[in-house]
Amino acid sequence: MGWPGTSRSPGRRRSKRMATTDVREITCKTILTRTGGFLEGYTHTLQPYVGCVYRCPYCYVQALPVHLYHGGAWGDYVDVKINAPERLEAEMARLKKRGKPVRVFLSSATDPYQGAESKYRITRQCLEVFASLHPDRLVVQTRSPMVHRDFDVLKRIEGVELNLTLETHDETVRRNLTPHAPSVASRLKTLDAAMETGLPVRVTISPMLPNDPDTFVETLRDRCHSVVVDTYFDGDGSGGMRTERLQVREMYERFGYGEWYRLGAHHALVDALTASLGAGCVAYSKEGFNRAVRAAPKI
Template identity: 40%
Template sequence: MQQELFYKVPKNILNKGSGFLSGYSHSLNPYTGCAYGCSFCYVRQMPVATFREGEWGTWVDVKKGAAELLQKELTRAKRKEAVTIFMSSSTDPYQPVEHEERITRSLLEVMVENPPDFLFVQTRSPMARRDIDLFLHLKHNIRVSMTIETDREEIRKHFTPDAPAIRGRLKTLELLKEAGVPTQATIAPLLPSSQKFPDLLKGKADRICIDDYFMGDGSGGRRTKNLGIYAKYKELGLEKWYEPMTYQKLIKRFKRVWSEEQMYVSREGFLP
């Protein structure tokens, strides 16, 4: 899918944590819009997407001067409270444009010099391995979470055709863990997967988090329903995977391989 880039100078870069992210003092989005354009992305139902021309996934705003703005806002915020940051809540910080623009890396460089109390990095991109050197500077005050919704590539292509392949994500997760970066494999939203999925992830992350549409889209599944995602399950004859109780079946499967201390469900897996 072709993306159109827009260069914007934001008025602020740190946003107050609220709703699903109320456990954080702030959220941080290096970009507006996301090139991956995942079919199930709840952001499609939010004003940032609905009030824009062009389908979600076809445009990205690059936030110019983001690092300088973060330096000012972070210093100010740290005077008032403990600063915990979720990056990112409505975009992927390592989408393809990051190769050239390096906004995410510039923000990490600011945080290395002026560390928040905790940073959670959420991505589905293998590019995250590029910044291992910066992650390590934040020691135990960071967690890098790699979204791996399924272990079946044909399922990934059906639901998220423009997102990175599973193999590259797994390799990056493995490299992060080997380097000593605190890691999480995030199965969110859980998609149809094989019996081997728990074994495939074993040893590649410190912990896992399982989430679905009904717990994780911020509306009890209504936003996802409005996107017509059920039809994509029906096309594959996999409607049974689109049920509120499916996550419990997946948890049972993972418990055969992972300890309870390593497993988190929905919001608890994203907290600082």
């Protein structure tokens, strides 16, 4: 199977300025990366892009080598892996031939539906490969309403799950802390559409931002099959040290959210979710990201 725009030699790059983001077309030698640890329920991760225009100030990827050795401020660049679909097809075929399990988390270090995807459609082309070559499990993780565009392909992939990030129900909090991310309203609309389509839907409150627990619970009612809550202290891979270095505490204090930056701040929300939705629908951090979700009566 051939894919448009993938005939350039490995390593060659073309750079384009789009708004304030430097978008580069690159080629990759491999696209599936072995994983474990926090994502122990998966065999591989897949990153169609490098970088993320949502610029979430707390994103742990800023502390990883993929960003530290890249050059440029977080959110100012996106590298497009233009040959990702054809690499995926080759790697999936090889794994299948060897009888290896393939459980993919798409994506853990970028958002597969950030702005560049509307032009390049790398994620959609990768989904087409999965629809043909049948992974044992595929979780699509995004905070972008653009995923709605690909519901038709997702429905064809057996074992697919949609994780949609919604860190808070409060649009003011969202604007203060993640001004470049999609609005709360647009994500709620996407959840409604996903449920209507019949996809297995998990809301990832990751990381949890300031919220009113009772309001958040009611906001999520009938909009997902399960929920996972995570925090900086358990979700950044370093017990909160990476987040501390990113000066997130200072940002919280600047907006008057200082009491939310502490161990245990998530308990009230987890308790409210569990009381309303049931323990089987709510999980915390690592357990929640690895637990499978299946389309069932909505919560």
